[in-house]
Amino acid sequence: MALEVRYNPLILMTLKDTLNRPLRDLRISVTDRCNFRCVYCMPREVFGPDHKFLHRDQILTFEEIARLARIFVGHGVRKIRLTGGEPLVRKDLPLLVSMLNEIPDLDLTLTTNGSLLPRQARALKDAGLKRVTVSLDSLDEQVFKAMNDVDFPVAGVLEGMDAAAAVGLTPIKVNMVVKRGLNESSILPMARFFREKGYILRFIEFMDVGHTNGWRMNDVVPAAEIIEMISAEMPLEPVAPNYPGEVAGRWRYKDGSGEIGVIASVTQAFCRDCNRARLTAEGKLFTCLFGVKGHDLRELIRSGATDEEMSQAIASIWNKRDDRYSEIRSENTIKLPKVEMSHIGG
Ligand code: SAM
Ligand code: SF4
Ligand code: SF4
Secondary structure: OOOOOOOOOOHHHHHOOOOOOOEEEEEOOOOOOHHHHOOOOOOOOOOOOOOOOOOOOHOOOOOHHHHHHHHHHOOOOOEEEOOOHHHHHOOOOHHHHHOOOOOOOOOOEEOOOOOOOHHHHHHHHHHHHEEEEEEEOOHHHHHHHHHHOOOOOOOHHHHHHHHHHOOOOOOOOOEEEEEEEOOHHHHHHHHHHHHHOOEEEEEEEEEOOOOOOOOOHHHHHHHHHHHHHHHHHOOOEEEOOOOOOOOOEEEEEEEEOOOOEEEEEOOOOOOOOOOEEOOOOOOEOOOHHHHHOOOHHHHHHHHHHHHHHHHHHHHHHHHHOOOOOOHOOOHHHHHOOOOOHHHHOO
């Protein structure tokens, strides 16, 4: 069934949260499963053989996701990022991409660990995906394997990136989570390598998402320290954001050889401009990465709500939004039972 985008000009003009922030960006997690066990995201002790992942009936179907996406676009969303878990472990993902690609004026992208890209890059591109972000935490085999905890080699991820580049899923961005004592020594080799390659490397401060990754402030390498370290060898200068609410601070090499980004959500909170909503695989809407409780849109959709009713429900949730977790992070907030990264998708 062809569904129209429900543009409601009134809502489009007025949908703002309590801090006057619009809704522009939606991250959709298509699965809570992953073929990696990154120590900062799905530690093996918690996500082991006994871990109960969502059952197939619990996760949104492609039709449900596409319907919700259109309603969100009607509220002003202009960018959708597919994520997970590992989005490429969801069967037939290119089909979902092609359904979302029918929505006009949408920037459609995906974040992946890259392991399955060599097999899927072509189908994703043909389905209408614009570009990808690939996560890689180190070029050092030992460090990377210690971080992904499934013995996956660096070469496999690089192959994924190159497969994406070859079919035009560009510009390729690379996400590197930096954790003190684990992969700091990889910062410079990664910067050198991706400057040469022409991919945009983004350093992400290790965050206290969820409650299983044993986060401590001492484990965070502040973005300012990363910039200083790189700039000492390859001088950098700041660049203006591409658009309001861009989370990565942009820096370019002074010699014109490319740019990098830093996502400093711990040391330089950017809640003031946060225009991002997140939909989990089971259809819970979170208005903050550090949310404790989501709003159940699956229940609404499966109880026969009309598009208009869904649209009103989303508007009412956004209108009440007052999240600014990173600005008020403290010893008390760190202990909250927050949703896991592998559920909400980063
Ligand atoms: N599996 C895909 C991947 O790894 O790219 C997509 C989902 S993953 C949750 C999305 C992004 O969140 C990845 O770049 C990952 O490195 C990052 N991430 C996960 N846990 C994190 C944490 N505790 N702090 C900062 N970034 C984290
Ligand atoms: Fe999987 Fe991505 Fe989490 Fe790593 S960061 S465990 S690849 S979801
Ligand atoms: Fe947005 Fe929440 Fe992150 Fe602040 S802490 S930038 S409100 S997701």
